Amino acid sequence: MGRARTPVVAGWFTEEPERPEDFRLLGTRCADCSAVFFPREDDFCRNPACCGTRLLEVPLSPRGRVWSFTDGRYRPPAPYVSDPAREWEPYTLVAVELAAERMVVLGQAVPGITVADLAVGMEVEVVPGVLNEDDERVWTTWHWRPVGARP
Structure with a gap:
């Protein structure tokens, strides 16, 4: 029997799309x-000029452009869950501008992509990712991958 696949945050992305290209972050539209x-809002519109409470789930654009990026080279302190017995692996954090939604979304780059592989304005796509694994679970999330990069 396989390990359970558990989203890091339920409802923020499509959990098991039929096709990998159907993977999307999920937001809400007033x-x-x-x-x-x-992240999605299910109770009230966050726009200060609106008092709306009818929020509809919408898939966000699958592609955007790198707005900014940096690398994480240190093990974060508690309460971050990190196994001290495992070697710390640096990661690349990417801020991606989604033009249609007029927003910037943060996320990790796919493993193997470093800051040397990125440039502001580069086109990237959202893909399924894994944040952490243990003997019982695979904790799923999203990653950003440069368009044209191999999986």
């Missing part, structure tokens, strides 16, 4: 003012 939010 039915009154059309503002889009990520």
Whole structure:
């Protein structure tokens, strides 16, 4: 029997799409003012000029452009879960501008992509990712991958 696949945060992305290219981050759109939010908002519109409470789930654009990026080279302190017995692996954090939604979304780059592989304005796509694994679970998330990069 395989390990359970568990999203790091339920409802923030499509959990098991039929095709990998159907993977999307999930936001919400206010039915009154059309503002889009990520992370999702399910109770009220965050737009200060709107009092809307009708929020609809919407898939966000699958591609965007690198707005900024940096690398994480240190083991974060508690309460971050990190196994001290395992060697710390640096990661690349990417801020991606989604033009249609008029927002910037953060996420890790796919493993193997470093800051040397990125440039501001480069096109990237959202893909399924793994944040952590243990004997019982695979904790799923999203990653950003440069368009044209191999999986």
